[in-house]
Amino acid sequence: MIRMRPRWVDFHCHLDLYPDHASLVSECDRERVATLAVTTTPKAWKRNLEVATGSEYVRVALGMHPQLIAERASELPLFEKLLSETRYVGEIGLDAGPKFYRSFSEQERVFSRILGACAEQGNKILTIHSVRCVSKVLDHLERSFPLDRGVAVLHWFTGTAAEARRAAELGCYFSINAQMLVSEKTCRVVSALPRERLLTETDGPFVAFNERPSRPRDVGETLKSLASTLGIEVQAASELVVKNLGALTRNRNRRV
Known part of the structure; x- marks a missing residue:
């Protein structure tokens, strides 16, 4: 339970891919960055x-990255076995x-x-990869989640502006990183997204900041x-963004 309101939100970061994984968890707590630590397998x-146990601001998501499928x-049965242990799921999706x-x-x-299992258990929050296939991802969500x-x-x-509208109609949120906001085209799409559905992310260590891998505290620059x-x-x-995170995490099996 977070006792003090977060300062920032990093809703998608691969903490376990940093050499200083444990100290990064402590840094998130110290800087009050509500961070979703996604996994790829x-x-x-x-x-x-284990590393995040006791952290006030870091939550861990159970993932199965599409690039590793x-x-x-063969690890899908293990994923399904572990699913009941967490509310957070990611990174999952299509590439x-x-x-x-x-x-x-x-x-x-x-x-x-994965979507079927999450729907069956209910009350899951998913962070989804959709490279070059947003419409396909939305088709799967519409059918199975x-x-x-x-x-x-x-x-x-x-995705396109039309895909963004469709995603919003399906209740999706959107996590925005610094790299996305370099493109004028993406900025136009982001500016049209429902503001009450916006979150921030670093996707560290895959996005750079000052010529080094982004850390959750760098999400302040994204803001x-x-x-x-x-x-x-x-x-x-x-x-x-902090308000949106609160609304997202309070949502329990009801329409958004």
Whole structure:
């Protein structure tokens, strides 16, 4: 339970991919960054949970990254076994990029199974990868993850304005990182998203800040870019994102 209101929100960060994993968890607590530590394989779940035990601001998500499905699909039963231990699920989703497209049909099979299991248990919060296949991801959500069974957060959303509207109609939230806000096209899409559905993320260590991997505390810089994109003050953007996180985590099997 978070006793003091977070200062910032990093809703998608791979904490276990940093060499100083444990100290980074402590840093999140010290800086009051509400951080979702995503995992890429269910085998990483236990260790991540151990490191974050006792943290006030770090929560751990059970993941099965689509880019690893070709090698890790056999871990799906382990994922399903562990699912009841967490409310947070990610990183999951689909990747239709050239490097991973050969496994796309298997990705879809695994993603469909994961969504079905999350819907069956209910009250899950998902952070979803959707590279070059936003419409496919939304198709799966529409079929397998009803609005009243949990909430999907589209991580690093790069879809069209029409796809953004469809995602919003499906109750999705959107987590925004600094790299997204470099593109004028993406900024236009972000500015049109429902403000009550916006979160921030670093996607560290995959996004750089000052020529080093981003850390959760760097999300403050993302807020500056987001504020500029939305035409509001930085403090207002910070309060908006923290408020949105509160609404997301309070949502329990009801329509958003």
